[in-house]
Amino acid sequence: MSKPVIIIGAGGHAKVLAESLLRGDQTILGFTDPDASATLFEGIPYLGTDAIIFEHRPEEILLVNGLGSVGDNRTRQAMFSSFTAKAYRFTRVIHPSAIISHIEVEMGSGCQILAGALINPGARLGNNIIINSHAVVEHDCRIGDHVHISPGAIICGNCTIDDMAYIGASSTLKQGVNIGKGAIIAAGAVVINDVPSYTLMAGVPAQQKHQLQGGVK
The missing domain is CATH 2.160.10.10 (Hexapeptide repeat proteins)
Known part of the structure; x- marks a missing residue:
């Protein structure tokens, strides 16, 4: 059975990824975002800031990088590198x-x-x-x-x-x-x-x- 995923971010790109995951019957544990009022789709809960991810062991979950980019990919790269350095894995979508x-x-x-x-x-x-x-x-x-x-x-x-x-x-x-x-x-x-x-x-x-x-x- 596939591990549940946490989506990082709640912007437009994250919504597109969430829709793709739902089409594939992937279990979405929830999403993180600095803004506590952020929403994705009904039924996908807000978990908290990115720090909440560390309450799960790396072997328990998979991550999805929901940060988009318009010309500058450094934020996406930094997010990916910071979590993979701590043994978390990003799943393909x-x-x-x-x-x-x-x-x-x-x-x-x-x-x-x-x-x-x-x-x-x-x-x-x-x-x-x-x-x-x-x-x-x-x-x-x-x-x-x-x-x-x-x-x-x-x-x-x-x-x-x-x-x-x-x-x-x-x-x-x-x-x-x-x-x-x-x-x-x-x-x-x-x-x-x-x-x-x-x-x-x-x-x-x-x-x-x-x-x-x-x-x-």
Whole structure:
């Protein structure tokens, strides 16, 4: 029997994850949030702040990282790292409508594959990543840890996306491009060349707009 889960956070992304978990008949113990007035869905109780998690032994529960991100993945990364350092585990969340190839696909801890997403053969997905609704990760791509691929983004074959990068909604990565660590690809951008680390790219074709520090302008 699967262990019960605790969702960290109560924002929009946490709601999407809760809905995916409920579709899979996963037992949700509750959710945590700094705001005691926060709510998710009826029947999912508020447990308290994140500190309440430590009342459960790591082997008793699984965690779900309900923190979203808009360009800056550092908060998600810090949350994931702080709990895994104490032996807690983050479970994968895979929406029933996601299509994931059975051929040579690897997924790390805490992967979140949302409604309508497509993962094709040979893809390697790191830890604590979001493949958001209707995003496409084509064959033989390499996606690093703590990456967010936003709704409708298309990652063509043989692309590499380094840790902490953010790929904006409805953007497209041409086959074989490399996206550096902490880079941000703006919504709707079309990337046809490699992108250096900590760079903001926007436009069609995408051009460098800013150099970033730690993933934010």
